[in-house]
Amino acid sequence: MLLLGPSGAGKSTLLAALAGVLGADGEEGDAAGELTIDGISPAAARGRAGLVLQDPDAQTVLARVGDEVAFGCENLGVPVDEIRRRVPEALRMVGLDLPLHASTAALSGGQRQRLALAAVLAMRPGLLLLDEPTASLDPEGVIEVRDAVARIAAETGATVVVVEHRVATWLDVVDRVVVLEAGAGVVADGAPDAVLTARGAELAAAGVWVPGRPPAHPVRDWAAGETLLSARDLSVGRGAAIAAGGVRTTVSVGSALAVTGPNGSGKTTLALTLGGLLPPVAGAVEAAPALAAGLGPGPVRWRSRELLTRIGTVFQEPAHTFVAPTVRAELEVGPRALGLRGAELAARIDPLLERLRLGALADAQPHTLSGGEQRRLSVGAVLAGRPRVLVLDEPTFGQDAVTWAELVALLAELLRAGTAIVTTTHDAELVAALADARLELGRAAVTA
Secondary structure, X not given: OEXXXXXXXXXXXXXXXXXXXXXXXXXXXXXXXXXXXXXXXXXXXXXXXXXXXXXXXXXXXXXXXXXHHHHHHHHOOXXXXXXXXXXXXXXXXXXXXXXXXXXXXXXXXXXXXXHHHHHHHOOOOOEEEEEOOOOOOOHHHHXXXXXXXXXXXXXXXXXXXXXXXXXXXXXXXXXXXXXXXXXXXXXXXXOHHHHHHHOHHHHHHHXXXXXXXXOOOOOOOOOOOOEEEEEEEEEEEEOOEEEEEXXXXXXXXXXEEEEEOOOXXXXXXXXHHHOOXXXXXXXXXXXXXXXXXXXXXXXXXXXXXXHHXXXXXXXXXXXXXXXXXXXXXXXHHHHHHOOOOHHHHHHHHHHHXXXXXXXXXXXXXXXXXXXXXXXXHHHHHHHOOOOOEEEEEOXXXXXXXXXXXXXXXXXXXXXXXXXXXXXXXXXXXXXXXXXXXXXXXXXXXXXX
C-alpha cells in the first residue's frame, strides 16, 4: 500500500501508530478508536511490525554495520546461526556492500538509510512500514531499495505500507493507494490507476506528486555575476580520509550550482567544506573580497557570527540543528545573534513563517514537526541571516509537490536578488528548475 498526502497530513504519525510507538519514549501523539495488529494492540505485537524512519540516524544504535543489522534479531531471540545468515543477506538485498565491521558513523546519509532498511528486513516483519525510504538515495539506490522491498514482500508475504512523496517509483509494486488529508483522514482509497486517474488533478493540487503532473518551474530570468567563492584543486574529507578530490568550481552572484553524484561520493563533505565548516584536506576554498568583506579569504577561519551573513549552510539532517524551543525562536536565533530585536526582528521572521507555511506552527516544538516541515524550518533559519551564499544539502527532502514548488520559487527569488546557491541533491527536478551548472563528483562542471 502506498500512503500519500500533502506534508503534515499525518502519514508518519499513522506509521508510528501501526508500529506501536505512537506516544512512546516521551514523544507526542495519541489515538482514538481501535487499531490492532494480528488482533492485538500494536505495542503488544512484538516483532510483527518493522519501521524505517525518515531519519535513519534516529534508529542507528550500534557502532558497526554487522552489529546494527543483527540488533533487532537479537532482541527477538533469533538463534545465532540464523542471525549470521540473515545479516549479510539483508545487506545484499539493499545494495550495501560493506564489511560487517565498518563504522556506522562513517556512512553517508544514503548509506545509513539503506542500513536502517537492512536492519528491519533482517527481522522478517509481517508488516513492513517505510517512511520515505528512498528520499536520500541516488537513482540506482532508489531502484535497489524498491526492488529489495518487492522481493521481501513476495518471499515472505509481508504487508508493506510505504510513505513516499514521489509516486512513480512505487506504482509497479503496490496494489493500493490511500490518500490522507490533514484533518480529514482518508480522502481516497483504491487501485493505483483508479485513484491517480480519477482524482489526479485534485491530488496534484493538494500536493501529491502525481505522475505526469509535475509542479511548475520558475521562469529562469536570473543572471550570474561576479565570483564569490572558488575551489582550487580541492580535496575534502574528515581527518585524513579523502571523500572527494580534485574539485575545481566557482560560486557566483545570482547563480545556482548543483552538486550531484552517488551516495558516498562526498557531496555532503564538499558542502560543509564550501560552507566554511570543515577544513580542506588539500587545495583551497577561497572567498572573493566581495564576500569576505574585510575578513581573510579562508571561510573555515571565520567565526560563526561572521558566517551568518556571508555563507549559510542547511544541513542534511535538519533535526540535528535545532536549538530553540519553538519554531519562531528557531528562526530568530541568527537574527538575534546579529543584534536584531523588536519590530525589526518581527519584520524579518513573520514573512518567513508565512512563506514557508509555518505560521500556524510558530509556537510548536521543532522536533514535533513532520520531516517536510522540519526541512522548511531549517532552510528558513538560515535564510533569516540573509547570507550572500546559500549552501543547501538536499533542500527538497520530504516536500510535497506544492511545498516543493513554493520552496523552489523562493530560491529563484533569491537568485534574482543576487544570492549564490550551492545545492547537493538527488532531485533531478530541482536541478532542471534552478541549476545553472552541475558538478558531478569525479567529473568536470557542466552546463545544466
